[in-house]
């Protein structure tokens with residue numbers, strides 16, 4: 723009987739293409755003592771990281787800074803042309819690849835494989851625990867929206883003692899393949915985030 727139930731559950735997961743589990747993120751922590759002016763003063767690109775994971779609360783908060791919902795009507799922490807929510811934010815970490823679902827404060831699993839090596843073209847990337855990848859439509863304003871989102875993350879990093887750097891030096895085609903991006907969508911830019919030396 724147990725075997726039958728196990729097989730049924732397994733088959734239904736495979737049939738739906740479900741890999742493992744989506745992650746319900748904790749509520750972002752919106753408190754903080756650092757002023758915007760201090761964060762602007764401290765913002766810089768980091769090229770030295772220590773090997774340390776990013777916990778779920780920190781991840782939830784930095785994703786919220788990037789592209790989270792900050793109003794009841796579903797609008798975001800960044801402004802978007804014609805209110806088009808045409809940006810997508812993916813998280814690469816040692817457990818796989820995830821798509822940030824801001825409306826539900828959820829990470830949807832895309833892969834259960836560690837694919838951080840796709841970004842390791844520069845030595846300092848070896849110790850980076852999280853890479854964000856911004857994708858969007860090939861036309862319109864998606865790249866500008868990515869710029870707003872990565873700037874929010876850099877300011878968050880500056881205000882929270884984290885290390886971060888925006889990166890265009892990686893194989894965008896391979897990353898697009900890993901993400902199984904639909905037609906008309908492209909990889910715009912990536913951003914490494916973790917902890918300072």
Ligand SMILES: Cc1cc2nc3c(=O)[nH]c(=O)nc-3n(C[C@H](O)[C@H](O)[C@H](O)COP(=O)(O)O)c2cc1C
Pocket residue numbers: 765766767768844887888889890891892911
């Ligand atoms: C769109 C973009 C792409 C970048 N790509 C890389 C990269 O691939 N590798 C890297 O080490 N730095 C990269 N950088 C970081 C810049 O080199 C860095 O912002 C610049 O040197 C200024 O330093 P600062 O950010 O500390 O002010 C990138 C920055 C931007 C905005």
